[in-house]
Amino acid sequence: MGNGVLRGAVIAVAGAGGPAGRAALVRLAEAGATVVGADNDPARLAEAVDAARYANGGATVTGETVDLLDLDSTRAWATGIEKEHGRIDGLVHLVGGWRGGATFADTDLADWDLLEKLLIRTVQNTSLAFYDALQQSGNGRYLLISASGAAKPTAGNAAYSAAKAAAEAWTLAMADGFRKAGGEEGPRAAAAILVVKALVHDAMRAERPNAKFAGFTDVKDLADAVAGVWNEPAAEVNGTRLWLTEKP
Template sequence: MSDRTVDARQAQEEKMGNGNGQLSGAVIAVAGAGGPAGRAALRRLAEAGATVVGADNDPERLSEAVDAARYASGGATVTGDTVDLLDLQSTRDWATHIEKDFGRVDGLVHLVGGWRGSETFTKTSLDDWDFLELLLIRTVQHTSLAFHEALQRSERGRYVLISAAGASRPTAGNAAYAAAKAAAEAWTLAMADYFRKAGGAEGPTSAAVILVVKALVHAAMRAERPNAKFAGFTDVDDLAEAITGIWTKPATEVNGHRLWLTEKP
């Protein structure tokens, strides 16, 4: 057994025994941890008492996010791994080593995002679809396939997808983006059906849930556009709070549901 594994398990045992946060003892992975939403999620989950393992394809950005979360949460257990989520085996290896090092996986928060659009429907570029299919669908497929068994083994496993209102009401210039988001939602709902069936007559103990936003906003965006209203946008700190709250609700209440953080279209 590696020193890293021993240290990680000791830290987890201490947290489970002594932590007072609402997520004390939980081990939660965050995919796309280096972006603004990922940074907010790392920080809030750590403040709630969870051991948090972030992943991003940019090691410098990930390191900054991990350090910021540790500092803000008073030295909580926050680690980071550079992972290629477009590679299924790499994603599976990430899930395996988290469960090996910490003894469990109680959540995967999927925050890999990106946007491409066009002025009109007829000007839609299928190159945009190729890009978004990888970023918004393939990464969801890989993380869900890599983590679903570990999440089912947990007594409070949660898979959390962040989606967009446009998936339910696409606009002409957002055909590729809306279609990709809708596909990611469908995939996640299929995972929810897996959890439902695995729970049998007593109902699921794990859940796959979708948080729906219009768009996200963060402090840097507000600083760059001080006069913008960002109407209907969800602040990344509010999103992080909503993510953390998923673990306070019974699996039967959230599994297979879209939870709206903005007005329904």
């Protein structure tokens, strides 16, 4: 991290058990942050936490099984982190999920029901639960990982793109809250969106050695971009989209 801005920071990672979550835990721990991961799959979460600890001997990385679809559980998670560590400097939202079809006409609305929970409700709950602590941090960041499809939906991705667009709008409303709270001095915390086309990781490459994954973002590069957001002043990143792929 160069200037060590994350040394001693307390960062929560929602969706820590997936490939992007694992990469984020490793990168943030490497930068000297205390990292607290949450996932709904205890085994996957334990594996991710162990990997991050192993990669960074002595790093403080912990995991908690949290139901992010439940606001009370999410608030309890945030309160617990603050009680234990005295502060919260970030929430990285990596809860993902994809459902889609080949054409617009064969869209299954059951896909929407699932994606609304995974991609929107988890954003609503984490943003509401962590807002006050991030506002008080002095360098708080709420980071949503989104997809370029939110800006340019394709026919078979109506449910996914609409859910991502809603999550983006919600995050930008949070950013406006930080802006208003900051008054003339500018926001003390920031909510921002990192936009990818799709993510790729080593296991995917191993499974499909001939695939090009054109325009995809490696989870390690995403983790670098996430860590880098704390280096930028809150006023410069609040309410912005950071494009890690070409704008559509």
